[in-house]
Amino acid sequence: MIYELKKERFGSIKDIVHKQWDNIEIMAVLSGINTGWVFVDSLETPATALLWSKGIEGFYFIGNPDNHTFNAEIIEFIINHLRFRIIQSGLNHFEFSGDCIMWDSVLEKIFNFKELIKSRQCVYQLDFDKWKYHKTNGLCKDTDIRKIDLNLIQSAEILNPEFVESEILRWWDSLDYFFEQAFGFCVIENKEIVSYCITNFVYQNTYTIGIETLEHHRRRGFSQMATESFVSKLLEDGCEPYWDCMFTNTASRSLAEKLGFYLDHTYSLYRLPL
Template sequence: MIELEKKDFQHVKSLLNEENHHFPLLKSVISHNIEGRIFVDELNPQKGCQSALIINNMGWAYFLGREDNDDFNEHVEEILKSFASMTGNLANNNPIIWFGISDYWRGRVTERLTTDVQDYPRMQYIFNPEGYQFGGYTKDDTNFHYEIAEITEENIQQAIAFNESIINFWQSKEEFLKKGFGYIVLDREKIISQSISASVEDGEVEIDILTEQDYRGKGLAKIIASRLIEKCLGEGLIPKWDCIVNNTPSRKLAEQLGFEVKKEYNLSIINL
């Protein structure tokens, strides 16, 4: 097993395919927009690599390539077992959150490493522009009593204080302001809802939304998501939606905004 230097991260792109290319935050590690580590079986300039393990700064894991790679798989187990003792961004004894985990790997983990594995199937959506209807508001709408603002250098610290996802998904606030975008809803000067681009990769934008508990049920998520979608469409980008299967409000909102179910896939939280 080899741990790649950042300059070599692009070598794992050859392992992206129809089954795994829809993970924007995986690709954010490859493109250095989010901190992470990449382990491969080999680094051959001619053949590339055959198997790879990617772990980002939040402990989100992805496996790419061949699963019948016994020597590499043994090393993967060692990486997972030593996860809690890793230094830097991967410390703090956080669980591993494995996106797209296969039946093979889930079985291997529970048999050889731990039985503390919690499954949270997720739904992947695809955006249908023809089904999209603007869910925002106009300035003439007297029923809307809040202010919407784009996240800028002037208010980004306030946005981070409301929701640290900007720092989690981007290397720094400067990187977010340079490559990402987002909006906030304010009640007077208090942020009550926020929607950001969790990633911008290959012309696709992963949407992340949070509304304060006391303000939910007022349609703010739809309004702020619409503003983000409008920004995507205006810049020729494709909005992306992804959520846990049992998150009914998120699924309903996705459908209202023109997203259609593409497939269900596995996610497991692994406590070692």
């Protein structure tokens, strides 16, 4: 049997998460900071779990990958119990990864379907010496960098506050909760938010990075400006940035390396149509 774990008990399974990687997104959900669901093989002594992250809109397999009972039951559980909830969330696919590299061969055996799509994700960590000496991107004429707050989002002078607001609400339950737990910066040009860098997940003193720039304003250095302000604020507060992006996202990877981040590891990401 596979059981759903109540939110107040999420923290009880932190110890089964593998330590090979930081797994910030997983730990943020288990700490109750970010929203998710958790399903375990046992309510008393869980060894393996499946975790859903609202912001990621995907799942993580965590704990013991050699749990044959759990592995044998998971497809039926997804079809009969999770499929409707996933579709209700507006998705038509089951996206997942493991909390360590040992999960890869197990997951590929469990989900041995021709429709299974495999890709790679990259996790970057900051090299503090390279960060100190990287070349910063100065402001252009008619541009400004602002810390994102409620006054900014509610300002009648800003032409597109929904650009930032909708992204915040993808990852966080409310604006108030975001401002309580996290922060972000944006670049404004002629009263339009053209780029932002916000926190997607928080665990202890580590903050993940989420960046977006309006398509018609890309390749102008705005992403770098917003991210530099974000990382500078983190370091001032004694915190650390965490960068996770798709292997195929060359723009994100190039920016990370330009700012002094180095590739720490890659991991497999899988997608299966429902």
